[in-house]
Amino acid sequence: MNIIGIIGLGLIGGSxxxxxxxxxxxxxxxxxxxxxxxxxxxxxxxxxDEIIPLQDLILQSSVIVLSIPVDGIEKILPSILNKIxxxxxxxxxxxxxxxxCNRISSHPKRNRFVATHPIAGIENSGPISADSDLFYQxxxxxxxxxxxxxxxxxxxxxxxxxxxxxxxxxxxxxxDLYIAYISHLPHVVSFALANTVLKKFKNKKKFFxxxxxxxxxxxxRLAKSKPETWLPIFISNKENLIQSIxxxxxxxNKFRNHLIDQKLYKIDQYMKKANDIKDKKYV
Amino acid sequence: MNIIGIIGLGLIGGSxxxxxxxxxxxxxxxxxxxxxxxxxxxxxxxxxDEIIPLQDLILQSSVIVLSIPVDGIEKILPSILNKIxxxxxxxxxxxxxxxxCNRISSHPKRNRFVATHPIAGIENSGPISADSDLFYQxxxxxxxxxxxxxxxxxxxxxxxxxxxxxxxxxxxxxxDLYIAYISHLPHVVSFALANTVLKKFKNKKKFFxxxxxxxxxxxxRLAKSKPETWLPIFISNKENLIQSIxxxxxxxNKFRNHLIDQKLYKIDQYMKKANDIKDKKYV
Numbered sequence: 001m002n003i004i005g006i007i008g009l010g011l012i013g014g015s016x017x018x019x020x021x022x023x024x025x026x027x028x029x030x031x032x033x034x035x036x037x038x039x040x041x042x043x044x045x046x047x048x049d050e051i052i053p054l055q056d057l058i059l060q061s062s063v064i065v066l067s068i069p070v071d072g073i074e075k076i077l078p079s080i081l082n083k084i085x086x087x088x089x090x091x092x093x094x095x096x097x098x099x100x101c102n103r104i105s106s107h108p109k110r111n112r113f114v115a116t117h118p119i120a121g122i123e124n125s126g127p128i129s130a131d132s133d134l135f136y137q138x139x140x141x142x143x144x145x146x147x148x149x150x151x152x153x154x155x156x157x158x159x160x161x162x163x164x165x166x167x168x169x170x171x172x173x174x175x176d177l178y179i180a181y182i183s184h185l186p187h188v189v190s191f192a193l194a195n196t197v198l199k200k201f202k203n204k205k206k207f208f209x210x211x212x213x214x215x216x217x218x219x220x221r222l223a224k225s226k227p228e229t230w231l232p233i234f235i236s237n238k239e240n241l242i243q244s245i246x247x248x249x250x251x252x253n254k255f256r257n258h259l260i261d262q263k264l265y266k267i268d269q270y271m272k273k274a275n276d277i278k279d280k281k282y283v
Numbered sequence: 284m285n286i287i288g289i290i291g292l293g294l295i296g297g298s299x300x301x302x303x304x305x306x307x308x309x310x311x312x313x314x315x316x317x318x319x320x321x322x323x324x325x326x327x328x329x330x331x332d333e334i335i336p337l338q339d340l341i342l343q344s345s346v347i348v349l350s351i352p353v354d355g356i357e358k359i360l361p362s363i364l365n366k367i368x369x370x371x372x373x374x375x376x377x378x379x380x381x382x383x384c385n386r387i388s389s390h391p392k393r394n395r396f397v398a399t400h401p402i403a404g405i406e407n408s409g410p411i412s413a414d415s416d417l418f419y420q421x422x423x424x425x426x427x428x429x430x431x432x433x434x435x436x437x438x439x440x441x442x443x444x445x446x447x448x449x450x451x452x453x454x455x456x457x458x459d460l461y462i463a464y465i466s467h468l469p470h471v472v473s474f475a476l477a478n479t480v481l482k483k484f485k486n487k488k489k490f491f492x493x494x495x496x497x498x499x500x501x502x503x504r505l506a507k508s509k510p511e512t513w514l515p516i517f518i519s520n521k522e523n524l525i526q527s528i529x530x531x532x533x534x535x536n537k538f539r540n541h542l543i544d545q546k547l548y549k550i551d552q553y554m555k556k557a558n559d560i561k562d563k564k565y566v
Contacts, residue, residue: 119494139493168493181483182494186502189476192535193469194557200464200530210422210451211402211465219469221501224561227554231547238542245539247483249532252475256528259521264514271510274477278507 005061006031007054007076009042010229012093012118013067014130016163017047022132023162032057034068041127055083063089063155070094071232074103081109089152091116091159095179095229096236097143097172111149114156115172117141117179118165125226132163140165141179143172180240185248187222187230188241194223288344289314290337290359292325293512295376295401296350297413299446300330305415306445315340317351324410338366346372346438353377354515357386364392372435374399374442378462378512379519380426380455394432397439398455400424400462401448408509415446423448424462426455463523468531470505470513471524477506 004026006013013031020026031048033039039051058064058080066073066080073094080090081104091114094100101115120138122129140160145153157167197216201208234241258266287309289296296314303309314331316322322334341347341363349356349363356377363373364387374397377383384398403421405412423443428436440450480499484491517524541549 139495141494170490174490178484178487178490178494181480182491183498185479186476186498188535188538189472190498190502191554191557192531192538193472194560195553196468196527196531196534197464198556198559199534200527201461204461207453207457207461208465211424211461212422215466215469215473215505218501218504219473220557220560222498223557225554225558227551227558230554231551234542234550235545235547238545242539242542244479244483245535245542248475248479249535249539251479251482252471252528252532255471255475256525256532259517259525259528262518262521264518267517268510268514270478271474271508271513273481274474274503274506275508275510276481277477277503 001027002063003028003030003061004063004065005057006042006048006065006067007033007057008066008068008072009033009038009047009127009130010067011122011125011127011129011134012120013065014042014045014047014127015120015132015134016065016067016093016118016159017042018045018130018132019135019163020159021046025159025162026063030057030060038127045127045130047127047130058083061088063159064091066090066092066094069229069232070096070100070236074100074236077104077113078107081107081113084109084112086112087151088112089114089155091156093118094236095183095233096176097141098176099236101144101147101172105147110147112152114145114148114152115143116156116160117143117175118160119183120165125229135160135163135165138165139168141168141170141175143170143175145169176237177240180237180244184233184237184241185244187225188234188245189248190220190222191225194220284310285346286311286313286344287346287348288340289331289348289350290316290340291349291351291355292316292321292330292410293350294405294408294410294412294417295403296348297325297328297330297410298403298415298417299348299350299376299401299442300325301328301413301415302418302446303442304329308442308445309346313340313343321410328410328413330410330413341366344371346442347374349373349375349377352512352515353379353383353519357383357519360387360396361390364390364396367392367395369395370434371395372397372438374439376401377519378466378516379459380424381459382519384427384430384455388430393430395435397428397431397435398426399439399443400426400458401443402466408512418443418446418448421448422451424451424453424458426453426458428452459520460523463520463527467516467520467524468527470508471517471528472531473503473505474508477503
């Protein structure tokens, strides 16, 4: 019997559960979540058939989906590997990959683990936001696949393919460096912008309300993201993130200096370069 | 006969033309645009009935809609006021208001002018993007209204109300300060983020393409905006914009320092504060 065990029944774990059920993959779905309310919702929403204790889930599952915050993954992955049988497959869905892969690099059952990052987050969270189509036509990055057993890779491939994701392979170090720029930095930029504006309008909520609609909505969308998810990601990818913030501040200061010096041509060029983001080659 | 003259047939001027036609306001629509292609499109799209020379438009129009870049508005507004009759109404749609209002503050026909900012921009531009419903349930800021004649205010109110906008009144100085934070800063933040990422991925377009989808889309939406529109806005609101960029960099540095010092509690608080942006009181 193909038993799917989901550890962490939030947006990502929940969406994987719903997606696999929809594809008729898995005979039974069991799950666990440190948040009781999430666990109850997950059963009600049909994400899993039953909530069972973590230790039982580890022993019973054929495939374990580990979708909790990245610090949690780092912490419990070694002990899960200790306990699983040699044909269990375990995958994680964390947004940073190197610290996790590094942590278990010399574990005797390393090859049962597949490090993945399905790129499909939204600012909403919890099982209530889970959606069987969340991953439709999105990308899934699989890291350091040479250290995973071919059968484990094949199961993981099947799981994500059924949810219509496209697989991309790279090292965990490449992943963490580039994802800092593509995902973690935009979150920081958005949190900082929200805080700047909220501080400025602290005693002027009416003004704020009256002036919304001019671009702040999209740039602060990510500022609605959950601290519980993002704090561990930021800490886990600290070095790359600081590098990216420094590059960003340099880039911002370049604009600021052009503006102070009123270098119209330079500001124009700066914007024209940025316009390339709409280039088909990029997006 | 109620003749509407539109100077600048881009997104905003075009949408006003279409909106007024839809509401059956105005007997004839005439327009002009320094870009011949825009002008031709505007006629084809039914935004105006005829393209005529600027000087004729000024003399023939009962209502003049001035929707060109803000530096252009500042430049030609005094000469338009010189030429209009004392019952013509002229309104502008520029994204900065103080330099424009200041420029004509002592003009003998100052009271025929109404300074407005319909907050409804999108990153697309040109008459081809014009939409009669662009302004539906959006806000329109009217500045320094005490210097406009009551009949002129009343006409402008009618025009925007027909397009279902809600009018907000404030001084041009208040407008420019707050719009720097709500609109101009988010554009700078977005341009800078796009440039940071494009630079990092200069020789790695495939990587970039493979990793998109994790939040960069919304934060760089505004980076697709037109330099022709935004360069004059940035220059025109330079002082307020620099103030806002400095506040923003301070705010970003606060996060960066918390991250370097690994002050988990502070980072958590920082994100929780930013989460307030989703508060109903704000949005």
